[in-house]
Amino acid sequence: MVQSNKQKYTFLAFCLIPTLVMFSIFTLYPLFSGLYYSFFEWSGSSANKEFIGFSNYIKLLNDSIIPDTIIHDYFLVATKVIGIMVLALFFAVALTQLKLKEAPFYRIIFFFPNIMSVVVIGILWMFIYNPSLGLVNSGLEFLGLEDWTRPWLGNETWALPSLVLPSVWAGIGLFLLLLMGGISNVSKSYYEAAELDGASEWQQFWKVTLPLIWPQIKVSILYIVITTLNGSFIIVQVMTGGGPNNSTHVMGSYLYQQAFVQYNFGYGATIGVMILILSLITVLILQLFMRREKVEY
Amino acid sequence: MKRIITQTGIRIPLIIWSIAVLYPIIWMFIGSFKTNAEIYANPWGLPESFGFQNFVQAWSEYNINISIFNSLIVTVVGALLTLVLAIPTAYAIERLKFRGSNLLFTIYVSAMMIPMVLGWIPLFFLLMRLNLLDNIFGLAIVYAISQLPFSIFVLTSFMGTIPKSLEESAAIDGMSPYGILFRIITPLSMSGIITVTIMNAIQFWNEYFMALIFLQSEENYTLALAIDFISNEAQYTNNWGTLFASLTIAVIPVIILYAIFQRRIAKGMTEGAIKG
Incomplete structure (x- = not known):
């Protein structure tokens, strides 16, 4: 190629600089400056921004709502991982191994909620849980289980578990596709060999399918954990706003309330730092925990 | 015989889950044609007659036409801006191996895993200073940057599949690097660009x-x-009918895109997840 170094570097700069500048202004700068804000007491106007050292962090440790928000987040992480993985694995095996004619139909239907807006999902499910009109309570009445009916989202005990079902409902499709991709890459000969050795279908699942699609399972679990820790507050905000009586607040929705409703921006940033640290630690621990020798037969 | 029994046994949970997915969505469409009285009398059944009064009310009382317009602007401007910023960077990272190209790629991709909620507080004040707070163009910029890592990731893997010889022969013919980027690489990556754009637009x-x-x-x-x-x-x-009408308006464009681009959307999302 005949071009001078100068031309080459101009072109490189043309490709990279504008994007990097925008990315730095709107992503990197806010992240680092969030860290910086967490050492200030600040209600938003520039006049009363006061450096207070680690006071926000001490406040965080003494805030009685914080441990609840952490527990709520990890409750959602655990229930979503179990709910989504069990159902997605079951459906993935069913759709790949049984050669159903209508398998594409299920795949297309199950995936659709993944691309629906959280607002739409949240509002639909608010109506499903509606105490007087909702599907859940009407269904229970229809089955003669009137005692079980309750205002699901208005009940301190049941509000948080009620948020799991919509999340599983909306999340399954993506992981179904990921796992189906893994299973269809497993060579047929393993199953034939297992069958010759007299392994039942159940044994085939545990000894052949599961170890061979471990990479996909690992990716799915990590992805559910990350997206839940980084985004569970959206459905919380839509469906309960953290209530009743803080019983559904997760870290992100509490940050929103502290910063953008009560204007404690410094303290909000401190909660943000906590979210960042917890999600990084969680991902690291999970990766160590799930490290497992790659299986090859 | 045994096969038929297992197949039917497996079909039952599949059918139940299909109903669980479809029923609330279909019921939302039906609800948008019902009067409030009907929703109360028979919330989960069919309407007696199909009327558009809920849509009219959403239009006249809640100015939903303005919101639709705003959403369209944010979506189109955001998606275009993402492409303008992502295509040159993806090309440079993938093809013009320079010192630090791997580091730059890692920085972009790892931003996909960082919880952005911490950055939203400073971003709020930054937008305020730039007069972009409470401004749909400001929001479009924020959206575009938020999808930049995903877009760069998908586009680099796409551009990696274009044969190098095309660029080389274009360069020998005297085409400038800008020409190669815009007249050769961009058209050849169109499939990846479409996938990324659909995903971003839905987002x-x-x-x-x-x-x-x-x-x-x-x-x-x-x-x-x-x-x-x-x-x-x-x-x-208790104005549920209007609510359902507005939900329907929000979902229909997504359904149309999904009907046309089902495979692309599924592929784009699984690829994004594998990297995440």
Whole structure:
């Protein structure tokens, strides 16, 4: 190629600089400056921004709502991982191994909620849980289980578990596709060999399918954990706003309330730092925990 | 015989889950044609007659046409801006191996895993200083940057599949690097560009939380915010029909895109997840 170094570097700069500048202004700068804000007491106007050292962090440790928000987040992480993985694995095996004619139909239907807006999902499910009109309570009445009916989202005990079902409902499709991709890459000969050795279908699942699609399972679990820790507050905000009586607040929705409703921006940033640290630690621990020798037969 | 029994046994949970997915969505469409009285009398059944009064009310009382327009602007501007910023960077990272190209790629991709909620507080004040707070173009910029890592990731892997000989022969013919980027690489990556754009557009059309933080006045509400507003009012006014009509308006474009681009969307999302 005949071009001078100068031309080459101009072109490189043309490709990279504008994007990097925008990315730095709107992503990197806010992240680092969030860290910086967490050492200030600040209600938003520039006049009363006061450096207070680690006071926000001490406040965080003494805030009685914080441990609840952490527990709520990890409750959602655990229930979503179990709910989504069990159902997605079951459906993935069913759709790949049984050669159903209508398998594409299920795949297309199950995936659709993944691309629906959280607002739409949240509002639909608010109506499903509606105490007087909702599907859940009407269904229970229809089955003669009137005692079980309750205002699901208005009940301190049941509000948080009620948020799991919509999340599983909306999340399954993506992981179904990921796992189906893994299973269809497993060579047929393993199953034939297992069958010759007299392994039942159940044994085939545990000894052949599961170890061979471990990479996909690992990716799915990590992805559910990350997206839940980084985004569970959206459905919380839509469906309960953290209530009743803080019983559904997760870290992100509490940050929103502290910063953008009560204007404690410094303290909000401190909660943000906590979210960042917890999600990084969680991902690291999970990766160590799930490290497992790659299986090859 | 045994096979038929297992097949039927397996079909039952599959059919139940299909109903669980489809029923609320279909029922939302039906609800948008019902009067409030009908919703109360028979919330989960069919309407007696199909009327458009709920859509009319969403239009006239809640100005949902303005929100639709705002959402469209944010979606289109955001998606275009993402492409303008992502295509040259993806090309440089993938093809013009320079010192630090791997580091740059790692920085972009790892931003996909960072919880952005911490950055939203400073971003709020930054937008305020730039006069972009409560401004749909400000929101479009924030959206575009938020999808930059995903877009760069998908586009680099796409450009990696274009044969190098095409660029080389174009360069020998005297084409400038700008010409190669815009007249050779961009058209040849069109399939990847389409996938990325559809994913980003759906994302921007659906987005709720950043809009909640960065927009304030009603005339700037995107559709997601307008729906949230109507939903909060419906808790007191019980105006459910209008709520369903607005939900229907929000979902229909997504269904149309999904019907056309089902394979692309599924592939794009699984690829994004594998990297995440």
